[in-house]
Amino acid sequence: MLIKHFVLNGADTIIAKAINDVMVLFGITENKINCRQEDGASTWLPADTVLVKSKIDSQEPIQVNTEFIYRLDDGSMKCLKQVNHVTSECEPPVSAYKRLTKLNTLAAMCQITGQDPGPWGILHGVRPTKLVHRLLDQGLSQNDSKAMISNQYAVAGTKAKLVTDIAIRQRLFFALNRSAPKAVSIYVGIPFCPSRCLYCSFPAYVLPNDDRIDVFLTALRKDIEAACNLIRRYNLTVENIYIGGGTPTSLSNKHFKGLLSSVSDHFITSSTREFTVEAGRPDSINEEKIDTMRAYNVSRVSINPQSMQQKTLNLIGRNHTVEDIINTFGKIRQSGIPLINMDVIAGLPGEDVQDVADTMAQIKALNPDNLTVHTLAVKKGSILKTEIAHYLKPTSLQGENIQHMLDIAEQYACQMNMHPYYLYRQKYMMGNLENVGYAKAGAECRYNVQIMEERQTIIGIGPAAATKAVNVSNWRLKSCYNAKDLLSYIHNVDVYTGRRDQLLAALFARNEEEY
Numbered sequence: 001m002l003i004k005h006f007v008l009n010g011a012d013t014i015i016a017k018a019i020n021d022v023m024v025l026f027g028i029t030e031n032k033i034n035c036r037q038e039d040g041a042s043t044w045l046p047a048d049t050v051l052v053k054s055k056i057d058s059q060e061p062i063q064v065n066t067e068f069i070y071r072l073d074d075g076s077m078k079c080l081k082q083v084n085h086v087t088s089e090c091e092p093p094v095s096a097y098k099r100l101t102k103l104n105t106l107a108a109m110c111q112i113t114g115q116d117p118g119p120w121g122i123l124h125g126v127r128p129t130k131l132v133h134r135l136l137d138q139g140l141s142q143n144d145s146k147a148m149i150s151n152q153y154a155v156a157g158t159k160a161k162l163v164t165d166i167a168i169r170q171r172l173f174f175a176l177n178r179s180a181p182k183a184v185s186i187y188v189g190i191p192f193c194p195s196r197c198l199y200c201s202f203p204a205y206v207l208p209n210d211d212r213i214d215v216f217l218t219a220l221r222k223d224i225e226a227a228c229n230l231i232r233r234y235n236l237t238v239e240n241i242y243i244g245g246g247t248p249t250s251l252s253n254k255h256f257k258g259l260l261s262s263v264s265d266h267f268i269t270s271s272t273r274e275f276t277v278e279a280g281r282p283d284s285i286n287e288e289k290i291d292t293m294r295a296y297n298v299s300r301v302s303i304n305p306q307s308m309q310q311k312t313l314n315l316i317g318r319n320h321t322v323e324d325i326i327n328t329f330g331k332i333r334q335s336g337i338p339l340i341n342m343d344v345i346a347g348l349p350g351e352d353v354q355d356v357a358d359t360m361a362q363i364k365a366l367n368p369d370n371l372t373v374h375t376l377a378v379k380k381g382s383i384l385k386t387e388i389a390h391y392l393k394p395t396s397l398q399g400e401n402i403q404h405m406l407d408i409a410e411q412y413a414c415q416m417n418m419h420p421y422y423l424y425r426q427k428y429m430m431g432n433l434e435n436v437g438y439a440k441a442g443a444e445c446r447y448n449v450q451i452m453e454e455r456q457t458i459i460g461i462g463p464a465a466a467t468k469a470v471n472v473s474n475w476r477l478k479s480c481y482n483a484k485d486l487l488s489y490i491h492n493v494d495v496y497t498g499r500r501d502q503l504l505a506a507l508f509a510r511n512e513e514e515y
Helices: 013-026 038-044 093-113 128-137 142-153 157-174 210-233 253-267 287-295 310-316 322-335 353-366 399-415 446-453 486-491 493-508
Strands: 005-008 049-058 063-071 077-085 183-190 237-245 274-278 300-306 339-346 370-375 418-424 435-440 457-461 466-471 476-481
Touching (some): 142 157, 157 418, 183 210, 183 253, 183 446, 210 457, 210 486, 237 253, 237 446, 274 446, 287 322, 300 310, 300 322, 339 353, 399 435, 457 493, 466 493
Parallel strands (some): 183 237, 183 457, 237 274, 274 300, 300 339, 339 370
Antiparallel strands (some): 063 077, 418 435, 466 476
């Protein structure tokens, strides 16, 4: 049945958001029709609209009754009722009310529309593994955590197992966090690329001329120096460094060397365990830049072909060939840089399951140490979003097809002796699926784990970078953000470094009870 809109019989903002979170999974937006009494529904409710009523029927245990009124194809009205009750005494009442309303809405809308919105149920947000970690912190076993994720959030068993297994593996990386509360990671964002990809919505810019780059790097050096002063002031230890973007290697040889020199001089010590550089575009890398990365002890490089199909590279705006990817990979491997990551995207325009299988076969032949498998997200601000009808046929949006692609990628990752070690989700992902990072044993990217699970302080440098101050005694988090707009960042870099100073002072300079 086709439903395009929903209407709420009530003005409870908490429930309105809960219901909306589920409705968007079905591609349904709220209609602005004024809500009327149920007994008048048959006289005004459009055929493509469902009226939703949700209320608490009993307080202990909390029981939520949600009603859905809609018009059938023959013009008659139908009322569908869903009832759910809380199963955990530890769950706060407001949280339980929202969760049960979402469960009711999901079950009803699956029945009304005949659609399956994906395997993640009502669990939304970027970091589903954080929920598992909270359950494990409470003393639940791995099996009990998996069962709770599945039962309380309607998550498919395969995804509940995936996210729980990843969380268990990540716990090894958190073992030292509490014993080393002053260990931090550094992120440096370089917002430039050789060209803009079809699907990209990141705050990145096509590489400008050298004069503008000089202005940007002057501001960035102020940011780096301010961060270095914080590290010295509070006697912090830099464990991981990640230079991302954008494409940092799109800088000229001179500017790239200056960047790595500045980062190395200010942050790297004998305690630094990982130094990653995003070199995502093969057309941005040459032998001199590879030599520079080796000279400054870069330990991990990320090459992101996204696809090994030339037709796809041409379509998405990549100015390089499949052969360029293979040659660049070989040069970096021969340079002696220890770890190489590769990224691919499932669901790219024009690709089918066979294309993904061929891409994975070529990547297996290269044998990288890490592999990140993304699901295409049709994001606001991307060329793909504004011209989606031109690039994506309706059949390509089917979640089952994308899941098949992810399954193929997982099979190849297993063949390369890799295991999943981090996972995150995004808005507007095709099939409402996920992104998964795979790694060989001992080759996991520590920064990826820490930034995703938010259990280590991250100092963000550059446009759009976030600083996240984590209190390791209770895992509470506070954040501040630099401007996404390049000129705003350059003109106000002192403002952003000042906010970062205050944020970290609250964590490291005061008593933790005041944090």
